[in-house]
Amino acid sequence: ETGVTQTPRHLVMGMTNKKSLKCEQHLGHNAMYWYKQSAKKPLELMFVYNFKEQTENNSVPSRFSPECPNSSHLFLHLHTLQPEDSALYLCASSRGTEGDYGYTFGSGTRLTVV
Amino acid sequence: DAKTTQPPSMDCAEGRAANLPCNHSTISGNEYVYWYRQIHSQGPQYIIHGLKNNETNEMASLIITEDRKSSTLILPHATLRDTAVYYCIVRSWGSSNTGKLIFGQGTTLQVKP
Numbered sequence: 001e002t003g004v005t006q007t008p009r010h011l012v013m014g015m016t017n018k019k020s021l022k023c024e025q026h027l028g029h030n031a032m033y034w035y036k037q038s039a040k041k042p043l044e045l046m047f048v049y050n051f052k053e054q055t056e057n058n059s060v061p062s063r064f065s066p067e068c069p070n071s072s073h074l075f076l077h078l079h080t081l082q083p084e085d086s087a088l089y090l091c092a093s094s095r096g097t098e099g100d101y102g103y104t105f106g107s108g109t110r111l112t113v114v
Numbered sequence: 115d116a117k118t119t120q121p122p123s124m125d126c127a128e129g130r131a132a133n134l135p136c137n138h139s140t141i142s143g144n145e146y147v148y149w150y151r152q153i154h155s156q157g158p159q160y161i162i163h164g165l166k167n168n169e170t171n172e173m174a175s176l177i178i179t180e181d182r183k184s185s186t187l188i189l190p191h192a193t194l195r196d197t198a199v200y201y202c203i204v205r206s207w208g209s210s211n212t213g214k215l216i217f218g219q220g221t222t223l224q225v226k227p
Contacts, residue, residue: 042217088155
């Protein structure tokens with residue numbers, strides 16, 4: 001248990017489905033992040049939120065839609081995904097986006113698109 | 115793009131020290147060296163970070179060369195549970211930078227009995 005909780009741990013969805021990934025932290029952190037890790041590839045930063053505001057979108061396709069209603073919760077809404085979107089999706093949080101702040105990662109959601 | 119170079123894999127005998135090298139020849143003055151590790155299919159875990167002085171905590175030691183172009187992470191007594199992918203990351207702070215962590219391929223450390 002790291003303090004960052006991701007649900008569900010595993011998700012199988014069809015290409016026409018709509019699903020959401022949830023991330024929750026009660027560490028008092030103000031910044032939250034979504035990363036994608038495909039098989040045999042490094043982690044790719046997708047989105048950055050600081051004090052609920054999106055500060056970075058790394059050219060992520062619109063079929064991935066993030067939402068940050070408050071500093072403790074982060075969602076990733078998924079719709080019309082492709083099989084190549086199957087990956088481990090990791091959420092992280094930090095006290096801020098500037099300064100000597102380490103990231104705390106959740107355990108991830110293993111997504112399979114069929 | 116990641117600013118570091120690491121060997122893709124290393125082996126270490128259980129109970130011995132594991133020394134993981136990292137090259138960061140283009141590091142600039144305001145950039146720190148961070149180490150994370152990822153045990154299979156889990157989220158990355160913070161290990162240690164430093165600027166120019168050597169650092170030690172309960173998990174590991176970080177040795178940074180005087181010119182700061184390379185560093186070594188030392189796990190003093192490796193155990194089987196230390197088998198993981200180890201990432202060396204250069205990260206800058208400052209008001210104009212989000213301070214984001216950019217991961218490379220890392221080094222897969224296999225600790226063997």
